[in-house]
Each structure stands twice: as C-alpha cells, then as structure tokens.
Amino acid sequence: MRPPIPATTGTALQGRTVGPLTLTDIVRFAGAGGDFNPLHHDAETARAAGFPDVIAMGQMHAGMLGSWVADVFGVEHLRSFEVRFAAPVNVGDTLTFTGEVTEVDHAMSPALAQVTLAVNRGDDVVLHGKATVAVAS
Template sequence: MREPVLLASGQDLEPRSIGPVTQTDIVKFAGAGGDFNPLHHDPGYAVRAGLPGVISMGQMQAGMLAAWVADLVHVEHLLGFSVRFVSPLQIGETLTLTGEVDNVRDTGESSVAELSLSATAGDRVVVSGRARVRVSSS
C-alpha cells in the first residue's frame, strides 16, 4: 500500500482540466454505463426537452471528479465520496476539477482530511462533492 499524502487544512488541491467534452466522449460513456437516454445523443430530443442541446450524464462528471481525487490521494486512502449534481455539461465545454482541504483531524489510528470538491464549466458549477481521505500525520 502506498503511503498517505500530506495535506493541510486550507490547502488547495492541484486542479485538472478535461475537455472540451465531445459527443464521442458522451457516447463512449453511455456505452460503458448503459445510459441511452436520448438527452445524451439526440440533439433534437434535447432541444424539445428544453435544453440547448445534448448534455453529458451527471455520472460522467462525477466519475471524473472521483478519479481525479483518487489519483491525488491514492485510491486506497479514499474513505468516503459524495456528489451533488448542480447543472448539465454540454458538448464543447471544458470541465475544471478543483478542491480544498477543509480540515485535518487525528482519529487516533490515523489522520483524516475532509475535502470540498468542485467540477466547473467556466464560472458554472456542474458537480459539487465531498471526500474523506486518510492522510499522512507528518
């Protein structure tokens, strides 16, 4: 097992940008996850539903956020992860993943950090999230 990373309260996590998202990205994710809702592949259907066009699945952005934080802290130290879907991601948008360490506390056996996470497209939040991770006590 890899050693936990060292994080400090108030620390910003190294951001990651993904995109611009393409129709191919969305179709690949649909195939992998089995989500064939026409909102994700049929532009006419999406417009009739009141959207500006095809949108990505919320789980796609949530998965990107989860993979990013797991890469940063080493997946074996990820203790909890939750998300809230805020707004849709459209074709052509770039997703920026960011986070901050809210606090670090000693649990007796190890230290645990609480993280606030965000996936944004421009100034708009697409997915917000929280994570609990085991961190180095040094």
C-alpha cells in the same frame, strides 16, 4: 500500498482540466455505463426537453471527479465520496476540477481529511462534492 500523502487544513489541490467534451466522449460513456437515455445522444430530443444540445450524464463528470481525487490521494485512501449536481454539462464544455482540504482529524491513525470539491465550467459550478481521505499526520 502507497503511504498516505500529507495534507493540512487550507491545502488547495492541484486542479485538473478536461475538455472540451465531445459527443463521442458522451456516447462512449453511455455505452460503457449502459445509459442510453436519448438526452445523451440525440440533439433533437435534448432540444425538445429544453437543452441547447445533448447533455452529459451526471455520472460522467462525477466519475471524472472521483478519478481525480483517487489520483491525488490514492484510491486506497478514499473513505467516502459524494456529489450534488448543480447544472447540466454540454458538448463543448471544458471542465475544471478543484478541491480544498477543509479539515484534518488527527485523532485517527491515519489522520482523516475532509475535502471540498467542485467541477466548474468557467465561472459556473456544475457539480459540488466532498470526500473523506486518509492522510499523513
């Protein structure tokens, strides 16, 4: 097992950028997850529902965010992870994952850090999140 990494309140995580997302990316994720809602692969259905084109399923970018957090801190140090969807993600979007350590509780061993997370499309936040991770004191 990897040792926890050090982190202090106010530490900004090195971001990650993914995209632009393609229809193939979305369809592959739908196949892997079994989510065959036509909003995720049929442009006509998506437009009839008021979207400009097919949209990615929320679990796609939530999963990418979770994977990034696990890469930064080590999956074995992830204690909790939650997200809140703010806007749909479209074909062609480029997503940027950001995070900041907002609190570190040194009363625990190892210390536990609270991390605020976001997935952005340009200046728009499409997903808010937070995680609790074990960190070195």
